[in-house]
Amino acid sequence: MQHLILCLKTASKTTRLSVHSNREQIFMNTVRHSSEELSKFRSPREQYDFRKKIVLDELKKADIDVNDIAIIVCKGGVIKPMTGGIYRVNKAMLDDILHPMAEHESNLAALIAENIARQSTQDIEAVIADPACVDEMDEVAKLSGLPEITRRSIMHTLSQRTVASDYAKAMGKSYDSVNVIVAHLGSGISVGAHCKGQIIDVNNGLNGDGPMSPARTGSLPVGQLIDLCYSGKYSREDMLFKIYRDGGMKAYLGTSDSVAVEKRVLAGDKEAELIYKGIAYQVAKEIGALSTVLMGEVEGILITGGLAHSHFIVSEIMKRVKHLGNVTTYPGDNEMHALALNGYMVLLGETKVKEYA
Numbered sequence: 001m002q003h004l005i006l007c008l009k010t011a012s013k014t015t016r017l018s019v020h021s022n023r024e025q026i027f028m029n030t031v032r033h034s035s036e037e038l039s040k041f042r043s044p045r046e047q048y049d050f051r052k053k054i055v056l057d058e059l060k061k062a063d064i065d066v067n068d069i070a071i072i073v074c075k076g077g078v079i080k081p082m083t084g085g086i087y088r089v090n091k092a093m094l095d096d097i098l099h100p101m102a103e104h105e106s107n108l109a110a111l112i113a114e115n116i117a118r119q120s121t122q123d124i125e126a127v128i129a130d131p132a133c134v135d136e137m138d139e140v141a142k143l144s145g146l147p148e149i150t151r152r153s154i155m156h157t158l159s160q161r162t163v164a165s166d167y168a169k170a171m172g173k174s175y176d177s178v179n180v181i182v183a184h185l186g187s188g189i190s191v192g193a194h195c196k197g198q199i200i201d202v203n204n205g206l207n208g209d210g211p212m213s214p215a216r217t218g219s220l221p222v223g224q225l226i227d228l229c230y231s232g233k234y235s236r237e238d239m240l241f242k243i244y245r246d247g248g249m250k251a252y253l254g255t256s257d258s259v260a261v262e263k264r265v266l267a268g269d270k271e272a273e274l275i276y277k278g279i280a281y282q283v284a285k286e287i288g289a290l291s292t293v294l295m296g297e298v299e300g301i302l303i304t305g306g307l308a309h310s311h312f313i314v315s316e317i318m319k320r321v322k323h324l325g326n327v328t329t330y331p332g333d334n335e336m337h338a339l340a341l342n343g344y345m346v347l348l349g350e351t352k353v354k355e356y357a
Helices: 044-061 091-098 105-119 157-170 222-229 236-244 248-253 258-266 270-293 311-321 335-347
Strands: 004-010 014-021 024-032 069-075 086-088 125-129 179-185 189-195 198-202 300-305 327-331
Touching: 004 044, 004 105, 004 335, 014 044, 014 335, 024 044, 024 335, 044 105, 069 105, 069 335, 091 105, 105 125, 125 335, 157 179, 157 189, 157 198, 157 300, 157 327, 157 335, 179 270, 189 270, 198 270, 222 236, 248 258, 248 270, 258 270, 258 311, 270 311, 300 311, 311 327
Parallel strands: 004 069, 069 125, 179 300, 300 327
Antiparallel strands: 004 014, 014 024, 086 125, 179 189, 189 198
């Protein structure tokens, strides 16, 4: 029996969708959005109609009837902390997406999936898999230094877990038997310590800590940050925007386009080279710190995400961390395949869908 599985991923500058017939991919497209195109929206939530139209238009162009879809699997977004797994898009989840602790484009996929499922003439299941807010951190890792502030787990969960599982399989082992460090390098950067199937420590890759990225500041000197907040120059919203969307490489070089910056680096632009090296330097520091979390028992260091395509970035990281363990790169991501596999297992009854509450 044929089961059509629609997979959705809404990222900061892309909308990606794929359709799979059982385990075979029959359609895939990534629609890229320019900064100018997105500038008319004040928040990710305002992009909902724009993104939904793109998904429906792409399906129509591919001659795929939404009523033939059996399940829609989304890359989950930023909602409340939860354990890993597959969760049904229910009312409680929709309420939290509409009133999130932090707005992010990844939340749009579940909203679009729920709308398509509700409008369909068939009984379509809408689910999310291994969302960004999965929290498996050790309690000691959540300590910040102030009781009022708890370190949060917000990361590229699906991407990290997928490459860690692939690496373990290539080594002839299971994911829950290995210790690896995974660095996802995208518009945001998250570096996680995977200890026998659990991500026990990770930086907040959205708006908290860790390495600077193409668009985010990462960790900042706290005292100087407080001074900036109270300088009278910026509102709370201004500061959040600087940290989350206007920091890192963009703040220094005026762009978050890593392809453009790499061209500048290769052309001999010393300022661009310094900032590019800075990203790699901070990622390497984060990997080094997490090696202590795993008590030095690091079987592999895995580098994935869009920036893993950059030989410059990867080589800068490798020369600083190669003494800690074997370094393997997984450029881009294999998340759509992972989403489809999760959907297929749900349809076959091989995995249980959890209820979000």
